[in-house]
Each structure stands twice: as structure tokens, then as C-alpha cells.
Amino acid sequence: MELGVIGLGRMGRIVVDRVLDGGHDVVAFDIDEDAVADAAAAGATPADSIPDLAEKLGAEKRIWLMVPAGDPVDAALDELDDYLDGDDVVVDGGNSYFQDSVRRAEFCPAAYLDCGTSGGPAGAELGFSLMVGGPEWAYDELTPVFDAVATNPSGHDHMGPAGSGHYVKMVHNGVEYALMQAYGEGFDLLANGRYDLDLESVARTWNNGAVIRSWLLELCEEAFREEGNDLGDVADHVAGGSTGTWTVQESLEQEVALPIIYQALAERFDSRNDGKFARRLANRLRYGFGRHDVVRND
Ligand SMILES: NC(=O)C1=CN([C@@H]2O[C@H](COP(=O)(O)OP(=O)(O)OC[C@H]3O[C@@H](n4cnc5c(N)ncnc54)[C@H](O)[C@@H]3O)[C@@H](O)[C@H]2O)C=CC1
Numbered sequence: 129m130e131l132g133v134i135g136l137g138r139m140g141r142i143v144v145d146r147v148l149d150g151g152h153d154v155v156a157f158d159i160d161e162d163a164v165a166d167a168a169a170a171g172a173t174p175a176d177s178i179p180d181l182a183e184k185l186g187a188e189k190r191i192w193l194m195v196p197a198g199d200p201v202d203a204a205l206d207e208l209d210d211y212l213d214g215d216d217v218v219v220d221g222g223n224s225y226f227q228d229s230v231r232r233a234e235f236c237p238a239a240y241l242d243c244g245t246s247g248g249p250a251g252a253e254l255g256f257s258l259m260v261g262g263p264e265w266a267y268d269e270l271t272p273v274f275d276a277v278a279t280n281p282s283g284h285d286h287m288g289p290a291g292s293g294h295y296v297k298m299v300h301n302g303v304e305y306a307l308m309q310a311y312g313e314g315f316d317l318l319a320n321g322r323y324d325l326d327l328e329s330v331a332r333t334w335n336n337g338a339v340i341r342s343w344l345l346e347l348c349e350e351a352f353r354e355e356g357n358d359l360g361d362v363a364d365h366v367a368g369g370s371t372g373t374w375t376v377q378e379s380l381e382q383e384v385a386l387p388i389i390y391q392a393l394a395e396r397f398d399s400r401n402d403g404k405f406a407r408r409l410a411n412r413l414r415y416g417f418g419r420h421d422v423v424r425n426d
């Protein structure tokens with residue numbers, strides 16, 4: 129099969145390599161010329177624009193978008209619009225909001241597959257886990273590509289109609305936030321509790337047979353090994369948050385309680401709130417009602 133890949137960053141580049149390794153051909157485009165040259169050096173046919181990519185693909189186009197979620201996806205689809213028809217298939221492998229994918233599937237002239245992708249850049253060797261929504265025939269048609277990009281044939285599946293792939297990935301990320309928070313709290317108590325513990329050793333021991341072993345826990349082990357037991361100069365600041373926010377918004381809309389995922393998201397937002405106003409006010413109110421000392425900044 130010949131696949132057009134648009135977006136050759138951390139994730140798109142892995143898609144290119146794995147699809148080439150799977151014995152397929154790739155036409156590659158990115159707004160960053162160096163990224164295109166790099167993919168060409170790996171064996172892809174370079175394209176210097178989206179129209180050029182579409183023309184190089186010929187009839188029955190199969191195209192994988194791996195650009196940042198939001199406007200870049202709409203921009204790429206706008207440029208592709210004139211070149212697509214109902215025999216073509218477009219895959220969006222990024223972290224798009226599922227409602228955007230439902231809208232895009234309606235307007236895209238090609239069959240549109242929304243593909244939640246998990247595994248991260250560290251998944252280059254193992255392959256990814258792919259959660260695909262959209263028309264079943266298009267999923268079947270792209271199966272050789274999904275086989276190449278995923279860990280193995282069980283690492284991808286058709287979730288349901290338009291939007292369902294990105295919906296499942298959104299919930300996956302909510303779970304990811306909660307797991308990170310749970311590991312964080314456990315290690316916080318171990319770091320600040322009664323015993324002087326080697327946290328890398330704890331993580332390694334847990335990773336070997338414990339109920340709570342996981343890839344995230346392996347990444348905890350790596351973090352303590354590389355940053356030190358106290359995490360060195362790693363800041364108390366967690367970025368990101370869009371997929372977790374969508375998960376929580378959807379839970380409110382569906383009236384399904386997700387207190388742990390919500391709490392993990394709230395903790396993340398709180399990490400960006402230096403000198404939190406609510407805590408400062410509580411500090412001052414204790415003086416107001418109890419004449420307790422106000423702790424003041426130096
Ligand atoms: N990094 C990760 O761990 C994961 C990322 N994702 C999702 O995959 C998508 C891509 O992520 P990354 O590869 O990490 O981002 P990245 O920032 O490393 O790469 C994005 C690439 O898209 C290119 N680009 C931007 N606008 C473009 C346009 N209009 N036309 C062509 N190329 C364009 C950029 O030049 C860049 O090379 C995002 O939606 C992200 O949320 C999904 C799972 C894991």
C-alpha cells in the first residue's frame with residue numbers, strides 16, 4: 129500500500145518508519161522542510177506541499193494525519209478537500225476532540241477514520257495501540273497499515289462509528305491522568321514518610337510481579353534513576369490537560385461520576401497556580417476567626 133503521511137514530528141515520524149518497515153510506500157509532508165528531508169532519508173518520497181502529496185499518491189488515496197489537534201487538522205483537510213473522493217481514506221491519528229472528528233467525518237469527501245493513538249514516542253520499537261472509529265470498510269482497507277503501526281494485530285481495533293476512536297482515546301487519557309496521580313501520591317508518602325527509602329528500588333520491586341506493575345510504573349523507576357530519589361530540579365508544574373478536561377466535561381454531560389479523574393485534572397491545574405489564592409485566604413481567615421498567626425512571605 130502507498131500511504132501519505134502529513135505531520136512528521138515525534139509521532140508521525142514513527143508512523144513513517146513503521147509503515148516503511150512493514151513493506152509499504154510512504155509519501156511524506158510536513159511544514160518543516162527538515163522533517164521532510166529526514167523522512168526522505170529514511171525511504172519516504174518527499175512532498176513539498178499537501179497538493180503535491182495528493183498528486184503523488186494518485187487514485188485511491190490513503191492519508192494519515194499526525195499533526196497537532198485543532199486548527200492544523202482542519203487546515204490540512206481544507207487543503208486536501210479538492211483532491212479527495214469517496215474511494216479515499218483519511219486517518220487522523222492525533223489527539224483530536226471526538227466531536228471535531230464527528231464534524232470532520234461529515235464534511236470530508238473521503239472516508240474518515242478517527243484513530244486514538246497510544247504508546248507515545250517511546251512506542252517506536254514496540255508499536256502503538258490504535259483505537260479506530262469510522263466506516264468499517266475503511267478500517268478493513270487500512271488494516272495492513274494499522275498492522276504495521278500497532279504493536280501487533282491485537283494492538284488495533286474498530287471501536288465504532290465516527291468519533292468513537294477519539295472518544296475511547298479521550299477516556300484513556302483520563303485514566304492516564306488518574307494513574308499518574310495515584311503513583312504520585314504513593315511515592316509522595318514514601319518520600320516523606322517514616323522510612324528512608326530508595327524509590328527506584330521500590331518501583332523496580334513493584335514492577336516485578338506486584339499487582340500495580342505497569343508501563344507508567346516503569347517510567348517512575350526510570351524517573352528516579354535519571355533524576356534522583358528527590359527528582360532533583362524537576363518542577364512542581366504539570367502542563368497539558370486538554371484530553372483530561374474533555375473527559376471530565378463529558379462525564380458531567382453524561383452524569384457519570386469520575387471523581388478520581390477530576391481530582392487528577394484539578395491537581396494538574398493547581399500545579400500551575402503559584403501562591404494559590406484560596407490557600408492564602410485560608411491562612412488569613414485563621415487569623416480572622418482564631419487570632420492564629422498569619423504565615424507571611426519573606
Ligand atoms: N507525543 C505523544 O506522546 C502523543 C501525541 N499524540 C498526538 O499526535 C499528534 C502529533 O503529536 P506529536 O507528533 O507529538 O507532535 P509534534 O509537535 O512532535 O509534531 C507535529 C508535527 O506536525 C507538523 N505540522 C503542524 N501543522 C502542520 C500542517 N498544517 N501541515 C503539515 N504538518 C504540520 C509540525 O511541523 C510537526 O512536525 C497530536 O495530536 C498529539 O496530541 C498522540 C499520542 C501520543
Ligand SMILES: O=C(CO)[C@H](O)[C@H](O)COP(=O)(O)O
Pocket residue numbers: 223245246247248301304367368369370371372
Ligand atoms: O496522548 C498522549 C499520551 O497518551 C499524549 O502524550 C498527550 O499529550 C498526553 O496528554 P496531556 O498532554 O494532557 O498530558
